[in-house]
Amino acid sequence: MGDLLSKPGDRRARLRALLDSGEPVLAPGAYDALSARLVEQAGFDAAYMTGFGSTAGLLGRPDVGLLGGAEMAAHAARLADAVDLPLIADADTGYGNPVNVIRTVRDYERAGVAALHLEDQVMPKRCGHMAGKQVVPAGEMAAKIRAAVDARSDPDLLVIARTDAAAVDGLDAAIDRARRFADAGADLLFVEAPTSEAHIEQVATALQGHKLVFNWAEGGRTPPLSRDRLAELGFALVLFPIGTLLAATAAMGEFLRVLRTDGTPAAMLDRLGGVDPFAELVGLGEIRELEQRYRD
Template sequence: MGELLGTVDTPPRKRLRDLLSTGGPAVAPGAYDALSARLVEQAGFDIVYMTGFGTTASLIGRPDVGLLSGAEMVDNATRIVSAVDVPVIADADTGYGNAINVVRTVRAYEQAGVAGVHLEDQVMPKKCGHMSGKAVIPTDEMAGKIRAAAEARRDPDFVLIARTDAAAVHGLDDAIARARAYADAGADVLFVEAPTSEEGIETVARELRGVAPLVFNWAEGGRTPPLSLERIGELGFSLVIFPIGTLLAATVGMRSLLATVKAEGTPTSALGELPSFGEFTDLIGLPEIGELEQRFS
């Protein structure tokens, strides 16, 4: 459970590959910082998803429109990985440049300890997949970036997820054709972003079944219909991510507390709904610190 001196029996990348091969779907709630990642793990989930949307919102308080650099994203991934023992899948946006930039990006994320990344075929600067106004690069260019990513990884268990945003730009048929091309280029997992109907989701699942494991992005409030986990499994998706629910929940909680302080002058009346100081310090690992102090004193 993310201990400072903890050990794991199975390397996270191997565990991620095992989870993706079980028939799924494996569930990966989003985390935007180390604390939210610890909460995901403590809730019993086997995978943490580092959301680019949430990372941007939490680091600079701005929308996900390509404002963060690769270095900032890798830095956040490093902190998240260090806080948990479960595999972390990280948003790597467009790879932050061309195929050569992708080589460096993959190496950096791999050194950070993440179990896998997803790369998308948007034009830089990118936008959140559920926003309007996206543009995509040519299929061949993106396939070259996927080939570069596959050759760049040092660990063969490092999972490469190829995401296409073409459905909103050129239609679902083009998105499916792109996904096939990216699988041929070396992607381990395919991610067709933002189909806008259940029929579209079913088409993606049917056309890409057997090509590679598939990701379903259950974007809270986004353009894709909110299917049940059972239905997602029936369609054959191997991984479902819930990218921003933790961020939205934290926003609601902070707004409520701040409204209480503003109206009443202190947070006293809200404290009953919050973890106590002791409960929170236990949650973030203070008992382990005490044990280590005794061990090394």
């Protein structure tokens, strides 16, 4: 756990080793520090800071580019501080041109993330599974990737290049862009929102030899594949971006319906767990130990 006095381990090297293991790394989405802790307590090896979930959690708004780079970097720092897991973070478009990308990478690196992904959308961007996306010229995005690679001070910080071009210019164009981004220095390639298993296979075959990201977007445009199938296709990293957000939203909605109907939440108390178990979950025991340690 990311205890208050723990020293951050080498999470970036750990993530690189996991990605080299030959098995897909599963990274559930976390939209705040609490959900990141729950991902860790569930036994996963990595967590993913979702831009969709971060926007919903911080603003209660859709993922259409409303959060800026400084807000996202600060949010990433809170998540990274809450856990001892490698954190993979959405860095949107880098929030500007290659010079802006330099600052973004430096800010995310200081925040403690193990990896970040940059996408080739026009700002203001949209969620990768929404309609109406536009992409910047491939050369402009390649320059951003070069800037990102040059900006990192820790060579173990992973730069993931995401392309949203499949929905705009077709899958072949997206694959060509991914190759170009690999040439620019990207560590992993992320072709967003293929819409059929045949398209997923085409991506995996065309980009064989590169480390690939699969976005298992819950309820999105990409068909769900099993972990075994993704391993067979050679995907190194699998993101589950919004399942925790959707699950939390559904549970809160049910609680509020019961409260509104019954006037109290008594009918749900056995399912909520109570104050004491929750306080322990978020580290009250550690606080008590520290209070004892530093008592006069």
